[in-house]
Amino acid sequence: MPSCDIFCTVIDNFGDIGTSWRLARQLAAEHGWHMRLWVDKLEAFAHLCPTIDPHAYKQQVGDIIVEQWSTDSDIKINIEAADIVIEAFGCNPPPAYIAAMAKRAAYQHAPVWINLEYLSNEPWVADFHLKSSLHPRYPLLKTFFFPGLIAGSGGALQERTRLASQRAFLSAPNARIAHCASLGVPPAAAQATLISLFSYENANLEALLSAWCNSATPITCIVPAGIISTAVAGFFGMPKLAAGMVAARGHLTVYGVPFVEQDRYDLLLWICDLNFVRGEDSFVRAQLAQKPFVWQIYPQPDHAHYVKLEATLAAYAFALSDEARLALSSFWRKWNNTSVAPLALDWNHFWQHRNRFANHAINWTQTLAKLGDLAGNLAQFCESQLK
Template sequence: MARWDIFCSVVDNYGDIGVTWRLARQLAAEQGHVVRLWIDELGAFVRLCPEASVDAECQRWSGVEVRQWREPFPAVEPAQVVIEAFACQLPSAYIEAMAASGTRRLWLNLEYLSAEDWVAGCHGLPSPQPSGLQKFFFFPGFVEGTGGLLREADLLARRRAFQADAQAQQAYLQSLGVIREAGARLISLFAYENAGLAGWLDALAADSQPTQLLVPQSKILADLQVWLGEAQLTPGDCCRRGNLLIHVLPFVAQDDYDRLLWCCDFNAVRGEDSFIRAQWAGRPLLWHIYPQDEGAHWDKLQAFLAIYNADLMPEAAAVQTEFWRAWNAGEGMEAAWPALREVLPVLQRHAEQWCEQQAARADLARTLEQFYLNWLSYAA
């Protein structure tokens, strides 16, 4: 058992805090480590853990000590393992305390998830710091030689049990105000603003099969309001257009969001945290990647599609690629949806196979722990 400090700067929406909160809980619950999670925006944390306080300097949830990160930074003893999530800058006082302690501590920069080829070559590389300390790059990933993906030990067993229990699904959906209609396809939508939404909604409304679109509160609601001609949408609202019934849902805690993904036939997700959870749901998915300057996100999108589609028959792979590109380009969804709809049975089988393939590899928390143990052995 070791002491871990995880630092999270909430940069955009809930992806950063979503990943670090899951990781902190798993390190504490499954591996028995003592974990402090430092967060600079507790308001974002409270959305994921509604019982938490937005003002408390120190609070404890799910076996994790949650600390408010602000300046001046308090005088604390640095942990044995220090994680700066997504290249956030550690407090200078904390770095000085590490350097002055005389005790070696493992300092890791937990990077964003990417399927690009160069990731495996950079995973685990050291980076000497001006303070005299050494920091290591740690990359999550989909292939051997990377840090794997966040996955609790019992996640897939819980998911399969839930998906096999129609009554449990019905009860959960009803708790959100959703009654599944006979023959309807369920799609969840969690996305950034997207000009392509209108075309997709037009296609769903005109589809021969009914669709119920479940939309938790997110930035996409503004585009949804425009398409519906509604001034304001709030949780609990339902709107029908043609063969499309739209349900506006509240922002839900992480475990509830997992259940939402498990209930649906198709999941549109964004960023990193929901993207990973959708893969563990074993359902076809659509990823809205976070847009980057100079279009750097397109390389990341294509890199993932290259490995995700590798075992798909070429026709289905081409259709899926076009659908994802249309969504991220914000155009062409009205034509792309009918083509994708025809290959959904193939994509369903593939999604489950991909889930099994990734689950055969060590998860992120385990690879982090093993990296620490290897580092200790090397130091000895």
């Protein structure tokens, strides 16, 4: 089986390391690849994988070797490049490692070099997916691999066992109540409309929480520790919303819960009636959860994220009825609008379509399945290049 090195720099938040870690685990478990993951900030990685030692330069987690990578000096001159090299989101492997790739190319098959791009659904993606460029100095080809939700892209990460695991978990008696209890949320709160809130800072948060306070029925909001926790606490006049803390107003009750590892976060997405997610990793997992969701795309200074948002709406909301599609698109756009003063989110107009959104969420996973799994598509391409 081939060896593979994945290089990941943690820019901020957890999307890059989250995607890299899921990909490494899946390539090892489902394709038998010998995986090594290079990460520059193990402290951030430890939030997603508690068994990680942030101070270890080299460690093994399951079937995967994890190496700490902070400077080029961390890459030994005599290191042997892997059969397949994946740079996550254009992070560029260290020069010493690229030199090792060129050295390998001189006496055997050059490594298959992949630039795993950010997920995008813009029409041009299909034209650039699997296109290659030659390194300016060495005889090395780098191939661009684009995850996406549209035909012609590399697809999204979706494990072979995911659907069976989800069904088994949800078929257990009181699965929702039991998982809520593991997070410190009592049974009565679990029986209300259950919403998870995982987002970046958002100017529309106060409008959203106010709408939930005025809801006609009880709403329980679960907030994993993170960027948005302080803003939620401020809405209730609290200095913080740490794990184990509770705040309530009107028909809204908010529970602060710990930031949990990936597998436990997946369970949270499965049990909620609606999930607010951000970035790339939780965005994909929300789709696989087969539940309605609201996505906050990573904001970019030049507002390029609005173009990406519209492309995603065009793909995801296409099969909805006109009325439901308009409600979903309007709500997503307002939730992502950071260039103006806070907007009045029309929560009631959005949530009146919850049954349509729920049915669509189930059907959407069938659409994703037709694109193939990102890890499987990547493995198939790379292994074809090694022959």
